[in-house]
Amino acid sequence: MKNLAVFCGSSKGINSVYIEHAEKFGEELANNDRTLIYGGAQVGCMGALADATLNSGGKVIGVIPQRLKAVEIAHDQLTELHVVNTMHERKSKMAELADGFVALPGGAGTLEEWFEVFTWSQLGVHAKPCGLLNINNFFDPLIAMLDHTIEQGFMNKDYREMIIISSDPKELLEKMDAYSPSYAVKWT
Template structure:
């Protein structure tokens, strides 16, 4: 694992614990020599994690879309950046540059990015670990939703368990580094599965 894509909010949330956790993750990544790949802006938790990696001497690659770049949202201190035409192309490029994915607290975009990365792993289109930094219990509803999907027969337990949920940045990075892709298909009780 050499680089990690981080998905997170472009806002700060209601508690300083979110920014503190984002900064702790950034420092932990830099301390391990992991390059941050992220959406390229200085807004919200996105800016906090990038600043923390940079301030700790690490490398940060931002992948920003044309619309946000044109609005002047590019972080000014990045090690490298790319401008993608669309949001979809931005996500594809981030996935290509990353060896694993972490979601911090965020909104719709963060959820969508996390689920797309996890789905691509589930389908075998890549074999990259996905995790969430569970600051202030933010992802407990996600944990409950994944458990519910298993209980209702829409997901195998192995696919629920492939999303690593940790509240400590160092433990999360350790778990992602040790992660193994599930070896089961996604289908449950169907012929040819």
């Protein structure tokens, strides 16, 4: 897995641990010769992730919609920056370039972007790993919600097992490298 799409917040969050771990993840990507594919911003966790990857000698490809170029403050030091017309084009381009997907803490946009690629995995649209870097137990409520959807009969337990989760950047990448895609038939 060479190219990794990472979805995360354009905000810093209220705890410095989010920025610190975004930086650690960026360093880990660079140190393992991974190319970061991300939303193209220079602010928040997104900016910290990109800067750490670049400062550690890694490659970073940003994809940002024209409308958000000023709002999210497009990063001007990237290896490549793709400016697209819409959010749909952003997600499509990131998915095209990526060999796998990870979410770090973020808001509704982060969750929406990650859930879309995870849903594509469930449907067999792609066979790329989908992971969560569970910084500061950020995703614990989400994981509990997914378990609840299984308990209530709205999600196959095999789909839950497709999600790679770790609080350690190195371990997460190792698990993603070892990922073996499986496809569970939804309607049998």
